Amino acid sequence: MNRFGFEEFGGPEVFEVIEAEQPAPKPGQVLIQVLGFGMNPYDRTLRTGAAAKSRPLPFPIVPGTDVMGRIVALGDEVHDFELGDIVMNYRPIGGYSEYVVASTSKIVKKPTALSYLDATALPQVGVAAYNILHYLLQAVPGKTIAIEGASGGVGAVLIQLAKFLKLNVIATASSKNETYLRQMGADEIGLYDQEDVGAKFADRADYVVNAINGGHDNGAGVQMIKADGHYVTVAYADVDLSSKPNVTHSQLGPDKSYSTKDALNFLVDVAIKWGLTVRVAASEPFTLAGVQAGQALLDTHHEAGKIVVMQDHKVIKPVRKDINHL
Ligand SMILES: NC(=O)c1ccc[n+]([C@@H]2O[C@H](COP(=O)([O-])OP(=O)(O)OC[C@H]3O[C@@H](n4cnc5c(N)ncnc54)[C@H](OP(=O)(O)O)[C@@H]3O)[C@@H](O)[C@H]2O)c1
Known part of the structure; x- marks a missing residue:
């Protein structure tokens, strides 16, 4: 599978396609086929090296806290999710990827009240x-x-x-x-x-x-x-x-007492009861060029809203829940 990351700090051009083995979900985790991921100002600080002191990470660095995708494999002891569920995932890093594994405490089912775009842009x-x-x-x-x-x-x-x-x-x-x-x-x-x-x-x-x-x-x-x-x-x-x-x-910063699950459940509740929307300034294709274009936008005082990278709608289309799609 492919991930989008970099081996050195710099401008948007440092991004490259990184081939990696598809991860397997451990107990309590699911494997998600990423249908879209969000880009945030923080990702830019990872890319430029501005965050290197506060958060030293080994290369290659694959940013990405926001993922929307489809569950394609279940680890042991997963009871609340099924194959084919469309979920939102908030993660520390690594979302710029074709597949990610995530603990069930970091995912929530996308409600129909949120569009695919909103759900991709929302987590962070x-x-x-x-x-x-x-x-x-x-x-x-x-x-x-x-x-x-x-x-x-x-x-x-x-x-x-x-x-x-x-x-x-x-x-x-x-x-x-x-x-x-x-x-x-x-x-x-x-x-x-x-x-x-x-x-x-x-x-x-x-x-x-x-x-x-x-x-x-x-x-x-x-x-x-x-x-x-x-x-x-x-x-x-x-x-x-x-x-x-x-x-x-x-x-605001990392704090172990925060509960991602509570936050995601609350956001879904607000979306259903009240309505919740996230403005998307740009939706880029799920390619290296799309990632670099999104990063170039992050470098500017761009139009208000989030930047997302989305799979083609043919990939996003609904799937049967009774078969493993791997
Ligand atoms: N600590 C954490 O856990 C955490 C989590 C998320 C985000 N962040 C940080 O929070 C910041 C905001 O993130 P974001 O994703 O919301 O950024 P963003 O989408 O780029 O939004 C920032 C907004 O600030 C507005 N702005 C610029 N100058 C202003 C001024 N003088 N007065 C009022 N508004 C002004 C801009 O609006 P106009 O175009 O109208 O000027 C822009 O829409 C970033 O620095 C990000 O890294 C931290």
């Missing part, structure tokens, strides 16, 4: 948004949350989950995304390229989530947070809270 940004609301903020209905970078992958899912949890939402992004923020459900909108959003919403937010790619907000988040509020950074960015000494600051 959805799990991040869930962890922010449930673990970091323990968000309470009626509170006001200001989301910076609200047009992005994490930000737009956060708006929708926050409305599901009955929070008031202030959303900030550039003016080209104003309509999109409204469609996602934002109650109030700040356009950082047209107005001083920090001054507009000064001391209004119980919670601020800085979900800007790279985290640089020129201090708007600190202005918006209430004196005793809770400020969350999503990118690893410094924040000067000296003017608001009683504000709690949390950094």
Whole structure:
């Protein structure tokens, strides 16, 4: 089987096709034929080497936290899934691949409420948004949350989950995304390229989530947070809270107490009960050229939304559940 990875750090061109043996599922795992995988800003930091210090990995590196695919083999002791199930998988790495194995604690069945594209784009940004609301903020209905970078992958899912949890939402992004923020459900909108959003919403937010790619907000988040509020950074960015000494600051990051299964189940529940969508900026073909094109887009301030790599629709078509398709 083929994987897409790299043997050296650099630009999109360092990606190559890497042949590997198809993995076999261990007990409690399934083998997934990958029908689509998502690309995230983090994958770019793996490719450029920016993440090498915080997470040293041996070459070849195959990025990919977001997978949507079909179960084609079951390990022992798997009871809740069947051959042919279409699932979403959130994984630490390795999703840019034709096949992956995944523990059943890291997968969930794709509901019909989510399209194939939505399901491919959702895992990392959805799990991040869930962890922010449930673990970091323990968000309470009626509170006001200001989301910076609200047009992005994490930000737009956060708006929708926050409305599901009955929070008031202030959303900030550039003016080209104003309509999109409204469609996602934002109650109030700040356009950082047209107005001083920090001054507009000064001391209004119980919670601020800085979900800007790279985290640089020129201090708007600190202005918006209430004196005793809770400020969350999503990118690893410094924040000067000296003017608001009683504000709690949390950094989203790996934490063993997070439950991927709870997060994925919650996202499915919201999708079914409320509706959940992920904007896809580009859908690239499941080829080396497609991967390189997607990585080139990650290097730019591209159109709002996620970048995904999808198999041809003929591969995605439904299959019989009573035969092993290997
Ligand atoms: N710690 C974790 O576990 C974790 C998990 C997921 C993501 N992340 C990090 O979180 C960040 C966001 O990820 P993402 O996938 O959501 O990125 P993204 O899709 O690129 O979205 C970022 C958004 O920020 C907006 N933006 C840029 N400058 C802004 C400003 N001054 N004020 C308000 N909005 C601004 C952009 O909107 P406009 O085009 O409208 O400017 C863009 O849509 C990345 O740095 C990523 O690496 C961390």
